[in-house]
Amino acid sequence: MATNPDPADGADHGRGGFAVADLMTRASNGDDQAWYTLVERYAPLIWSICRRHELGDADAAAVGQNVWLKLADQLEKIQLAAALPGWLAAATRQECGRILRVPPGPHDAGHAPGTRSIPVDDARTAEEELLAAERHAALREAFEHLPPCCQQLIALLTQDPPASSAEISARLGIPAGSIGPNRNRCLDKLRRHPAIAALINPDAGTAA
Numbered sequence: 001m002a003t004n005p006d007p008a009d010g011a012d013h014g015r016g017g018f019a020v021a022d023l024m025t026r027a028s029n030g031d032d033q034a035w036y037t038l039v040e041r042y043a044p045l046i047w048s049i050c051r052r053h054e055l056g057d058a059d060a061a062a063v064g065q066n067v068w069l070k071l072a073d074q075l076e077k078i079q080l081a082a083a084l085p086g087w088l089a090a091a092t093r094q095e096c097g098r099i100l101r102v103p104p105g106p107h108d109a110g111h112a113p114g115t116r117s118i119p120v121d122d123a124r125t126a127e128e129e130l131l132a133a134e135r136h137a138a139l140r141e142a143f144e145h146l147p148p149c150c151q152q153l154i155a156l157l158t159q160d161p162p163a164s165s166a167e168i169s170a171r172l173g174i175p176a177g178s179i180g181p182n183r184n185r186c187l188d189k190l191r192r193h194p195a196i197a198a199l200i201n202p203d204a205g206t207a208a
Contacts, residue, residue: 142193
């Protein structure tokens with residue numbers, strides 16, 4: 001059975017199956033595929049921070065572009081893979097503040113942050129933000145691959161406030177007694193999607 005790697009050694013393999021440290025090295029040496037893999041892995045983190053700052057799609061895209069440009073310039077200076085999420089989070093908050101004309105926080109002032117300027121708490125928060133963003137992205141991807149009937153049922157069950165059994169029965173044209181079994185079947189399909197399966201069982205996701 002595989003053991004969980006220590007995040008500090010850069011052994012986190014992420015979605016692409018390669019260690020982040022290896023991706024960083026290859027990307028800094030001009031490997032486009034490694035760079036695209038880094039962008040795919042960490043884009044949800046940047047997007048989630050932009051959303052928390054209530055930026056629109058255009059502003060969020062501008063923030064992301066500026067952050068990636070900064071990273072391309074600074075990548076060789078980031079010595080630890082574990083520092084990358086904190087670097088990206090700090091740079092994103094700095095760019096969001098610039099767009100919103102909000103003075104930067106004490107850890108985001110000046111130029112793009114370096115590995116030595118990321119406090120431990122910031123790095124830990126960035127990792128939590130990344131995990132939450134990855135879970136959200138995986139759930140959205142799995143949901144979009146469900147049959148339309150499952151999408152409609154889950155949407156009605158998870159809206160706030162949730163729809164009543166009578167309303168669901170009327171809108172979907174199914175007996176009220178079949179709502180529970182249909183929900184279970186839909187959730188089972190959701191769990192079997194590769195993106196969700198990789199979150200539930202990381203070893204299986206890496207092997208795949």
